[in-house]
Amino acid sequence: xxxxxxxxxxxxxxxxxxxxxxxxxxxxxxxxxxxxxxxxxxxxxxxxxxxxxxxxxxxxxxxxxxxxxxxxxxxxxxxxxxxxxxxxxxxxxxxxxxxxxxxxxxxxxxxx
Amino acid sequence: xxxxxxxxxxxxxxxxxxxxxxxxxxxxxxxxxxxxxxxxxxxxxxxxxxxxxxxxxxxxxxxxxxxxxxxxxxxxxxxxxxxxxxxxxxxxxxxxxxxxxxxxxxxxxxxx
Numbered sequence: 541x542x543x544x545x546x547x548x549x550x551x552x553x554x555x556x557x558x559x560x561x562x563x564x565x566x567x568x569x570x571x572x573x574x575x576x577x578x579x580x581x582x583x584x585x586x587x588x589x590x591x592x593x594x595x596x597x598x599x600x601x602x603x604x605x606x607x608x609x610x611x612x613x614x615x616x617x618x619x620x621x622x623x624x625x626x627x628x629x630x631x632x633x634x635x636x637x638x639x640x641x642x643x644x645x646x647x648x649x650x651x652x
Numbered sequence: 653x654x655x656x657x658x659x660x661x662x663x664x665x666x667x668x669x670x671x672x673x674x675x676x677x678x679x680x681x682x683x684x685x686x687x688x689x690x691x692x693x694x695x696x697x698x699x700x701x702x703x704x705x706x707x708x709x710x711x712x713x714x715x716x717x718x719x720x721x722x723x724x725x726x727x728x729x730x731x732x733x734x735x736x737x738x739x740x741x742x743x744x745x746x747x748x749x750x751x752x753x754x755x756x757x758x759x760x761x762x763x764x
Contacts, residue, residue, distance in 0.1 A: 542661070542762055544695070560723060564658060571750065573727075573750070573752075575752075575754075581720065582755070583752075583754035584737075584754075585751040585752065585753070588751060595750075596750070596751055598751070602757070628693065630695050630696070631751075632696075634750065639684065639701075639743060639750060640686075640698055640701065641698070641752060642698055643688075643695035643696045643697070643698075644695050645694060645695045646693075646694070646695050648693070
C-alpha cells in the first residue's frame, strides 16, 4: 500500500505571498492531520480533517487554513506568509478503525 | 502541553539493545502510549503503541509499568540506521478528533 504523499517537497516563497500544500493520504484513510515542525517550537498540531470536516484545530492564527476533498486528499493554505512560517509541514493520515497516524515525508517551506 | 518526559539524548553501541525510557505519570486510564521516531528531516515513523500490556512488533518492544506511569521502548539490536529522535506520546483522544502532542523527544545516537 502506498504511503502518505505530500507535494511539493520543497518550496520557497517570499513574505506576504500565500502557499498551498497538498497531501494524499494512504488509500482508504479518511482522516488527515497537519503538523508544523520548527526548530524552536518542535512538532505542533495544526488541524485535522475527517470526511471533509475539520474536527480539531491547534493554536495557530487564521492565516493557516485547510480543507479536505471527497477523495480524502487534503490541502493546507497559509496566507500572508511571514518569515516565522518557514518550517517542515507534515501531513498524517489515519484509518477509520485505528488510532495510529502515518506521516508523509513533509513539505519544506522557506519564506524569504 | 506534552504529557511525557524523556531524556534529551542517549548513546547506544551498535548491535546492543537500546532502552529508551519515558515517564507519563498523569496518563489517564484510556490513553495509549505511542512511540514514533524521526530520522533527520523526514516525517515521523510509527514504531509501536500500547495501553497496559507489553507489546512487540518487528521493530521494537514496548514495556509499560503496571501503574502505567512509565514505559520503555526497546530496540533489541540497534543499528546505525536507528539513529533518530524518538518521541513518546500519550495520545490525546478527543470526542471528535485525534491529535498527537509531541515533546522534545530523545536523540538516540547509535555508534559503531
